[in-house]
Amino acid sequence: MNNWIAGLSETELKYMAPALFVYEDDPEDAAIFMYREGLSKPMAAAGDKEVFIARAKQEKESRPPKSYWKQVKHEIFTLICRSDSKYDQLRKSLEEVSEQGTKVIVATVAASVGSIMGVEAGITKI
Structure with missing residues (x-):
């Protein structure tokens, strides 16, 4: 895994x-x-x-509070450390693209976690 x-x-x-x-x-x-x-x-x-x-x-100093980052960390922890079924498809996709390198892995995670958090995947610049 x-x-x-x-x-x-x-x-x-x-x-x-x-x-x-x-x-x-x-x-x-x-x-x-x-x-x-x-x-x-x-x-x-x-x-x-x-x-x-x-x-x-x-x-x-002018940025919003850390609540966004806390939620991202929670979702990444759930993806990596738990077997929560909401990430089953993402885990499968990541195994399929793992040979394609960092950009593809990051884009895949960003799109999936962003959609779960309600953040548009297009904001991730890669």
């Missing part, structure tokens, strides 16, 4: 979500930062890491 997890690449995940580099010691902050697509300007526009961190901190 969960063989699809082996198909994930930490490097690819960090490329897809640069906030994971900046906040690698605190995944809670990374998740809060990434909620609602992160900064309005690309990371490269900041010039250097210190400017990016300052800009990220300022924007993070």
